[in-house]
Amino acid sequence: MISDTQAWEAVQRKDRAFDGAFVTGVHSTGIYCRPSCPARMPHRKNVRFYATSADAEAAGLRACKRCSPNTQSAEEACVLAAIAAIRADGAKTLDQLSELTGYSPTHFQRLFKRTVGLSPSAFARALREERVREALEGGASVTDALYEAGYSAPSRFYSDTKGKLGMQASDWRDGGKGRTIYWSVVPTSLGEMLVAATEKGVCCLSFNEGEDALHRRFPKAELVAGGEEFRALFDQVVVVVEEPSLDSSHIPLDVKGTAFQQRCWEALRKIPAGETRSYGEQAAMLGNPKASRAVGSANGANNIAVLIPCHRVVPASGGVGGYAYGPEIKAELLKREGADQKELF
Structure with missing residues (x-):
């Protein structure tokens, strides 16, 4: 549950991003609403916030008929239908999704991005990338994984993921095979810290762990202890750990994730x-x-x-x-x- 102050600010903005995070109970009317409810703004003194619809109903409130906080809205249903279509058939054009949902292309584009956080095309790309990684981690060949995920050519995958990942597609399949990871265990005021990096940036930072933990994360990578050429980078990491309020955006990262x-x-x-x-x-x-x-x-x-x-x-x-x-x-x-x-x- 977010704080009451944050919840009230979201209600004042009628912020759809918080729909589902909590419901607004208006005790002067006996109803509860979504944060984005278009109804007239209630007085703050009459409002209480609840984590779920069930909590609001237990307090004696009933669901608003205008925003239907306890049911799926028509807009949410349209977005879910579009997501199902993208998952089933791969990338679809905005015009096709618009025809499917009954909204104009421009309106649906805004609705989808507001609900999901990505445009339909970006969501489709992210879905394809995730399917490639899942297939690679399951042992599929790079070529098979790319085509099964819907890419017309390997170059499209590398173009889509350029700048997003430190590891290439084959590294996902092979657990870091062919990559060199330099690591060290360094003392800090929080205890022993394992820090490791590739030539692209820090790939692991943990406390009270050693080489075994690193090997579990990257079972086929070459692990090199010491890494004197990485000493300056490791020293920067220690400075941030000792004073975590410092900006760390200058430290490059090499992350592996969906x-x-x-x-x-x-x-x-x-x-x-x-x-x-x-x-x-x-x-x-x-x-x-x-x-x-x-x-x-x-x-x-x-x-x-x-x-x-x-x-x-x-x-x-x-x-x-x-x-x-x-x-x-x-x-x-x-x-x-x-x-x-x-x-x-």
């Missing part, structure tokens, strides 16, 4: 130091407030602690929540960034 995971990690990097978000709020940043569970899984797959700051996501119910390297390290990182301790403990 299209959805990378969108989640990009969202994490947009959370300012000293601030926190709930999983629902992070999902809302991606344009899909109901995807909090998927967001949690994506955050858990993050191999690069601190630089991709999953420690800035905390439970809506309070406290710092879980962390791969222990809640104590997470709490200390948040403390160093100046996060509001009253809200966390």
Whole structure:
């Protein structure tokens, strides 16, 4: 659950991105609504916020007939129908999707992007990329994976993913085979830290782990201990870990993840130091407030602690929540960034 202040600001904006993240209970009328409900703005003193429709109904409220917060809206149904069509048949033109849903192409483009966070064409590309990676990780050949995912030629895949991934398609299939990863375990005030990098950037940062953990992540890569030529990069990483409120955007990363995971990690990097978000709020940043569970899984797959700051996501119910390297390290990182301790403990 986001804070009452954030929820009220979303209601004032009639922000569709928060639909599904909470419902607005208007106790003077006895109804509850979506944040984006087009009805007249209620007085703040009459409003309470609830995590789910069930919670609002348990408080004696009934669903608004105008925005139907407990059912799927016509717009949501159209977007889901378009997603199903893209998944079933591959890329479709905007005109085809418009005809399918009954909206004009321009209106549907805005509706789809507002709901999903991507345009229909970008969503189709992301879906193809994810299918390629899943096939490669399952052992398929690069060529077979590309064509089965709907690419007309390998060059289209490399064009679509240029600048997004450090690893090429064959690296996904082969667990890093042919790549060299330089690593070191360095002391920090938070404990021993494993930091590893390829020639493209940092690919792993974790606490209280060693070479075995790195080998599990990249089973076929060549692991080289020491990496003196990477010492300056490793030193930059240590500086940021010791003072995580510092800007780390200058440190290059070489990440491995699905299209959805990378969108989640990009969202994490947009959370300012000293601030926190709930999983629902992070999902809302991606344009899909109901995807909090998927967001949690994506955050858990993050191999690069601190630089991709999953420690800035905390439970809506309070406290710092879980962390791969222990809640104590997470709490200390948040403390160093100046996060509001009253809200966390």
